[in-house]
Amino acid sequence: MPTPTRQRIIDVANRVFYENGYGASSFADLAGAVGISRGNFHHHFRTKDELLTAVVDARLSSTRAMLGTWSDQTPDPLDRVRRFVEIVATNREDIDRYGCPVGTLTAELAKLDHPERAHAVAVFALFREWLREQLAAAGRPQDADELAMHVLAFSQGVATLSTAFRDADFVRREIDRMNAWLDTLVTDPSPDSEAT
Amino acid sequence: MPTPTRQRIIDVANRVFYENGYGASSFADLAGAVGISRGNFHHHFRTKDELLTAVVDARLSSTRAMLGTWSDQTPDPLDRVRRFVEIVATNREDIDRYGCPVGTLTAELAKLDHPERAHAVAVFALFREWLREQLAAAGRPQDADELAMHVLAFSQGVATLSTAFRDADFVRREIDRMNAWLDTLVTDPSPDSEAT
DNA sequence: GTCTATATCGGGATAGAC
DNA sequence: GTCTATCCCGATATAGAC
Incomplete structure (x- = not known):
């Protein structure tokens, strides 16, 4: 059986929200991209906010799946972190044009003071928690969350400047720098290993 | 004499664009905030794009002034960089709610594929060039631009996650980490000092 | 320069036929 | 489930009086 219309709408909206922004995406755009009428569109999603909730849920679900795959395919926890770090290069063309889907x-939503903001932040929290687990397993249980936030900040900084300057060399350099930093984590003593 | 209406419009739009986003800011909002009629508003700025150009020009000009002040008030080039690094804490409350004005x-504009995008990026370029000068003066002429981009990426990463998680401790930790990294710059040999 | 009035368009959202 | 037709509102933008 073909993909149900509801799911097709979510998939299209996921992409259109990413490319054009939430506020700039109209029902007419979305219905046209899906290939259905606006009336039918409203049959599946009464309001735009309702659709946004469904899109964020879909992102939460696909992110969970992706992180699970990474965990399955990569035995070493530090290599898993490196796989995350690499996505700013893997998705560079999209990022250059539209930025990071989560960050943007x-x-x-923060500017719009939108009720769904917290829900969208949960996608960030998924990455944060997964990175925290890897860094704890890599020998940094004491400061794993701080380090996870640092890696997350790296990805957001690189994504934002990649969108601004569209410089592939910059992205590569920052990834190399981050990987070198990750190497130091296991050799260096963790900050409060002597304080405990 | 009082501030001319045109300038008052630019000042208000600068702030409203920052807080609500460009697309979500209507002429009615802006005219109301300035305290004039919509008709009068259009007398000063025919289109929203025209107003955006004026706002970005204002930001370029105020950024140049701010960087000049920092240069004047801070003798040591590395301390100047630290002053830049500190702004994510100084402006934390605004950043938590609205993000970085330049990055957002x-x-x-990237998502909107807006003609003014390049103009807005010029504000980033101003910071980049200023940071490059300071880092070159601090003893890193070979890789000053790369390092400048790294510092810029730091600020954007911290700003984005600050907006998402609103965690002042995280911001403080990242600033401390960046300052520690800046310390290593002068002691460490620069990458291609032996290659030349 | 500033206003009111108005034109025009596109947005979200609903009703109801098929 | 899907469509057409329609409503209502708010948005940009213009015209013209004062």
């Missing part, structure tokens, strides 16, 4: 959506 | 505007 949370930023837009 | 360029991201939005």
